Amino acid sequence: MxxxxxxxxxxEVTAGLVEAxxxxxxxxxxxxxxxxxxxxxxxxxxxxxxxxxxxxxxxxxxxxxxxxxxxxxxxxxxxxxxxxxxxxxAGAAPTAEPAPEPSGPPGPPAAGAAAPHRDAAEAAAATGTSTGAEAFAVPPPSDVADPQQRAAADAVWSAAAAVLDAGVDGAGAVAQAVLLRAAHTARLARLPRAAAAALSVVTLLRAARAHDPSYRTADLVTALAELLGTAHRVRTAAGEELAAARGVARRPYSPDGSLRLYGLFSEPVVTDSGHGGVRTWVAGSDGRLFTVSDVAPGGAGRAVGVADRAVRMGDCALTHRELGRSGLAVSGATVSPDGRLGAGKSVKAVTARGAAWTEPPLGGLWEAAPSQQAARALRATSRYADPGAGGSDLLFLDVEVLGAVRESGGVCLLAQCASGVRVRLTVADDDPALAHRDNLMLLASAPGTRLRIVGRLIPALHPRLALLACSHPRGEGTVDLGFDRLRRADVPGSGSAPAPAETGGPTALPPLHLLERRVEQTVSAGRAAVGLLGDVSVEAVRLRRSGLPTAAGLLSALRASAAQRERDHFGRLLPADTEGFAAHWLSAARYASAVSESLCAASWGAPRDAVAAAPARS
Structure with missing residues (x-):
């Protein structure tokens, strides 16, 4: 099973059964x-x-x-x-997202929490109509959180701190049930962002304990920091910051009149929850990016098949793959803050002429400098950015293929932008049912090939993208790298010896990993593992010498908080201060993320202040 x-x-069902x-x-x-x-x-x-x-x-x-x-x-x-x-x-089954309910005066159960992962939200958004009437917004915020919300935030903080104290190995079904109860309490208190973050943590804990190969400790670090940070902000923030910490129960779709859309490309969507489908990117006449999606249970097999199904919008007879190379004229359009096009009954759409990537309005997407595009993508995809901030994580680059790069995680493609920036291109999804891996390896065998590409930014200490689409190597249109399979005859010069390409990772970088690995170690093994560490003064000195004195202080404070155990008057050990330790851990996690994003922006040549990283909160 x-x-x-x-x-x-x-x-609430899982939580109730465990509590009983x-x-x-x-x-x-x-x-x-x-x-x-x-x-x-x-x-x-x-x-x-x-x-x-x-x-x-x-x-x-x-x-x-x-x-x-x-x-x-x-x-x-x-x-x-x-x-x-x-x-x-109940503990073995997936956690359901609460059904959305219209907003109203305080008292009745609140609207359902937003999906914990972007791809899971993709699945939910693609299964229904999307009109302006579907916006279930949180009531207008007051200056401060009300007592019910503060109590719910306290419950969320305590539950998250207990998970952090126990680590993955100790956060079994009972700890997960406490988190689920806290999520339900937050939802009733109209805190959908905290509720969604709690469900995300539970999902990742289950994946970690089941040894799911797709699980990454960094994802759980981000989810726990989001959960703790949101709970803290609800308790301390006011005004607009409090409204952002509360979140909204469902992405509202607002009317956007008539749109003339030009297809860019289609990409497969395969989620950890077993959903599969397609996301097609289109651009408006003003250069704005939009998406049309069809995602439902089915995994990679469904993703491959649904790309050739008709787009569900108005009277459009195009398939998703055809739309990626054609166009649409839409009237009565509805659009969510993140650019998803609604498919309600009032939306009308007919097929129209598309545009080549070198023609307006699409050609303008490649005109911005890589550094400006990277800064924009980082602002949009910062780990702790407020939901609904908008923006896209796509980059549009003209590159020359240099060859293959061998890394600890496999082989990727090294390419050089016209601006001189060298970027590593990786597969967007390694599922063998998709064409990503085979296409990337074939392109890597043809150094000197010039391509116009679309990739998704991967935050790293060096320029890095997940390659999604490219111009055809022979100039014959475009290639959706997840669906279309290139042949050797399509790639001039393929099979020749690849150009010398660097191996391994960049050198002479600040040793931020000294702090990051302790943050991740806490999540994996719990507070006790960090408390048992020896003296961290050597690591702290190294951080200070590298210009990271704040990181050194956070590392020392984290270790000291983990090891601190006070005794009562009889010499007996008192319970550890798990919530105080959680505050130190949150500060370290948020700081490490902010520095990492700044270093990523610098690797692309963006100004230091190009990324408005969220401040560390404790």
Whole structure:
């Protein structure tokens, strides 16, 4: 059984089932989750059945695709309904996003939280209509948070601090249930940003504990820092900053009149939650970027197939791949803050002529300097940027292929921009069902090839992009590198010896990793692992000598807070100050992120103040 085979369970349902367990059963819950995950599953309509053993079955009833109540999970064992199996099934299943509800006066349950990952949000946004009437906004903010919101923020902070104290290995189903309860409390208090961040942390914790190959510790660091930072801002901020910390329950779609759109390219979308589909990028006559998406459960297989399905917008008969090379005339358009085009009943669209990448208005996208584009992309995609800030993480560059670069994570393509900046181009998705890897390797075998490319910025200490599309090497239109497969005959000079290309990573960089690895070590192994470290004065000295005195101070404070344990009058150890340690960890994580983004901007030649990095908050 995999988590994808089970129906999503509402956060409050999982939290309630775990809270109802006796202390003895809570100790057995993680083992029960692992055992249940290995059992066979069958599906019959809205009911999913799990064979607990040869004689006992557990049923999950999910009308509408979501288990919305605790009574919808039943078990046939002798201890039911007080058994551990029901809570284990909820803990093994994906976490459902709450259904959106119209906003109203305080009291009723608030609108559903936004999706924790961008790709998951892509899936949710693509499954319904998108009109201006679908905006479920948070009521106008007051100057400060109300008592209910402050209490919810306190609960979120405490739950996140407990996860940080325990680390991935210690944050089992019980700790996750506390987070889910905090997420539900935040949603009722109209704090959708905190609720979404809590659900994101739970999803990543489950991926880490299941040894999911797609899991990255850096993602959990970002999610925990977002959760702690949002909770802190709710408790301390006012005015517009408080409104940003509260967030909005759903991306509003606003009317945008008539639009003349020109196709750029299409890219496959494959999410960790098992969704798959396509995202097609188009540009308006003024150069603004928009997207049209079709994402649903199905993974990479669906992504490959849906690219050749018709775009769901008005009377348009184009497929997504055709739209990427053609155009649309749209009336009654609705657009979300991040550029997604709505597909409501009032939207009308007909096919129109497209434009080449060298023609207006598309050609103008390649005119900006790489440093300006990188700075814009970093502002839009900063790890802790407020949602709805807008902007795109795409870069449009003219490059010359230099050859392959061998790195610890594999091989990527080295190219040089017309401005002289050398950029590393990597695959956007390594799934073998997609064409990314084969196309990149073929392009790497043809040094000297000149291309016009589109890539997604990857924040790193050197210029780095995920390659999405390029002009055809023989000048025959464009190539969607996730869908179209280049042949050797398409690439002049392919198969020749690649030009000498640098290996490894950049040198002479500030040793920011000395702080970053302690931040990640905390997430993986918990506070105790950092507290057991020896003297960190040598690392602190190295940071100071490299011009990072703040990093040195944060590292020392983090280690000291982790090791601090006070005693009572009888000499007995008192409980550790987990919330104080969380504040030190948050400061270190936010500082490391801000410096990393500044170094990334500098590698592209952007001014030091080009990236408005979010300040570290503790």
């Amino acid at each position: 995999t988590a994808a085979q089970l129906p999503p369970v509402a956060p 367990l006796s202390p003895r059963l809570r100790k057995r819950l993680d083992a029960a989750v692992a055992k249940l995950a290995a059992r066979p599953v069958t599906c019959d309509g809205d009911t999913v059945t799990v064979a607990v053993d040869d004689e006992t079955e557990l049923r999950m009833h999910a009308p509408g695709g979501v288990v919305a109540t605790a009574d919808a999970i039943t078990c046939g064992c002798l201890l039911a309904p007080d058994c551990v199996h029901r809570a284990a099934a």
